[in-house]
Amino acid sequence: MKSFLILKFTLLLFIKVSFAQNGYVQKTFQLPMSNEAKPYFVKLVGTDYLLNGDIVVGNTLQHTRLYQTSDRNSFIWPKGNVPVEIDENIQQTSSVKDKSNMSLYDHVVRAISSLNSTNLRIVRHTNEKDYIRIKMVGPQDLGYNGGSSPVGKQGGEQVIKVTYDVTSRVIAHELLHSLGFWHEQSRYDRDNYIVIDTSNIEEKNRHNFQIEPGTPLGEYDYKSIMHYDAYGFAKDPEKPVIRCKNGNTISDCKFGPGPYLFSDADIKAINTAYYFNAGLAKAVYREYMVKPAGTAFQNSTGNQDRLTNVGVVPITTGWYKIKVNQTGKYLAIEGISMDNGARLVQWDFVDQGNHKFFVQELGGGDYQLSALHSNKYINVAGQSKADGSAVIQWDWANQDNVKWKIIYRAKNEGGLGGWEIKNKNSGSPLCLNNMFSKNNGEFFIVKNPVYEDGAYEPVQTFSFERITEQQPKLREEKLYEKSPGMLKQVKKN
Incomplete structure (x- = not known):
């Protein structure tokens, strides 16, 4: 019996030393979406315990388990915005480009912007208590080149760590962990779809294929960004570690x-x-400057010579049909409505008042636009500065959400040259909710161009087609009632 106990102790010591040498320890955690605490082999990196390579499940500073509930919804961020802070050490890398001519900062912004094209709403962190912080660390801090993240919302500050040479894909992968998603190849049902060759996995990475908790939100996805590569962690790089099973x-x-x-x-x-x-309105992460979309000429007196030099007629006070260059449709007030709050939409041109707009110079490069049929003014609803805010008609008020900058884009990368219309209150351009939709009734919002797939989306541009027909006297009388100083300007033009 004594010999057996000595042998058992020696074997356990050997196993413990073996795991310690490879950085693994066995710890018990109740992980997100799990009904009970279970033992897992985790790698101790710094003070973090990492499961399956990159998932932070606890740290040496904690006295209790990281997760204490099986409720999936408690790890999903609540309705609305998910605050994210890009650490200053990542912002300082903006001038260091990789072979794709992108910096780590560019990759982070691309990942965030791409996620914002879904139902996710990722915004810059300000003073929110719960938020995600993305931080750059050295490979020695993670034990490899890559990233790490907890799964789901923890509360307070939660940190995503990435090394300096990762791509948008790695950052998006880690963000999805923080937003509540597990690995695809570690689903409970993965053995129905894949085969893992454990003999070809490096010993130090043998425990990166443990089954994770959670309920999958669909069929097994071989193409998921949350799936390991076929050759990941291979001892023999010529042989796959993971193969498909049908x-x-x-x-x-x-x-x-x-x-x-x-x-x-x-x-x-x-x-x-x-x-x-x-x-909810789509979100745009605003910690970066929006890249100018080509050469821009402000439509003001000081730049009229420059506009003339490139063959562009400056816009002056008068009546216009306003065409959307990307779709060939025209601006219109929905349903010929006379009501406050009626939306600005695009439509095939119809010769009626809701398709004609009075463009009024206000000085200082500012303009206001009003519809002929209703004498109401085009503005951003509620003076909102948020991207995705609706553009509507309303009675005139001396506020910046009623004022617009009209800027000529001599060259618009990925789009068409023409006039850009930017709201003075928010600084955001006027654009269709779906920029290239040719559907009648597609409505307008204000939104800055999104950085995605290595480039910024194009700016929506417009053509101002002057209407030379005599305008009704009612229009001048209405303007005079609003502001006596306007009558003289209307008659002059």
């Missing part, structure tokens, strides 16, 4: 979304988990 048929295959950041199923899963945001 019944009794085993075959080599590729994993991940290919040239894209997300698979179709990724997007569906995100939109399902964050379904409650579907009706």
Whole structure:
């Protein structure tokens, strides 16, 4: 018996030393979406315990388990905005470009902007108590080049760590962990879809394939951004670690979304988990400067010579049809409505008052636009500065949300040259909710161009087609009632 106990002790000591040498320890955690605490092999990196390579499940500074509930919804961020802070040490890398001519900062912004094209609403952190912080660390701090993140909302500040040479895909992967998503190849049902060759996994990475908790939000997705590569952690880089399984048929295959950041199923899963945001305006992460879309000439007296030099007629006070260059449709007030709050939409031109607009110079490069049929003014609803805010008609008020800058874009990358219309209150351009939609009734919002897939989306541009027909006397009388100083300006033009 004594010899057996000595042998057992020696074996346990050997196992403990073996795990310690590879950085692994066995700890018990109740992980998000799990009904009970279970033992997992985790790697101790600094003060963090990492599960399956990059998931932070606890740290040496804690006295209690990190997670204490099985309720999935408690790890999903609540309706509305998810505050994210890009650490200053990442912002300082903006001038250091990789072979794709992008800095780490560019990659972070691309990942955030791409996620914002789904039901997610990621915004810059200000004073919110609960938020995500993305921080750059050295490879020695993670034990490899890559990233790490907890899964789901923890409360307070939660940190995503990335090394300096990661791409948008790694950052998006870690963000999805923080937003409540697990690895695809560690689903409870993964053995129905893949085969893992454990003999070809480096010993130090053997425990990166443990089953994780959670309920998948769809069918198994080989193309998910949350799926390991076929050759990840391979001892022999010529042989795959993961192969596809279809019944009794085993075959080599590729994993991940290919040239894209997300698979179709990724997007569906995100939109399902964050379904409650579907009706909210899209968010734009505003910690970066929006890249100018080509040469811009302000439509003001000081720049009229420059406009003339490039063959562009400056816009002066008068009546116009306003065409959307990307779609060929025209601005109109929805339903010929006379009511405050009626939306600005695009429509095939109809020769009626809700398709004609009076453009009034106010001085200092500011303009206001009003509809002929209603004498109401085009403005951003509620003086909102948020991207995605509705553009409507309303009675005139001397406020900046009623005032617009009209700027000529001599060259618009990825789009068409023409006039850009920017709201003075928010500084955001006027654009269709779907920039290239040719549907009658597509409504207008204000929104800055989004950085995605290595470039900024184009700016919506417009053509101002002057109407030379005599305008009704009623229009001048209405203007005079609003402001006596306007009557003289109308008659002069």
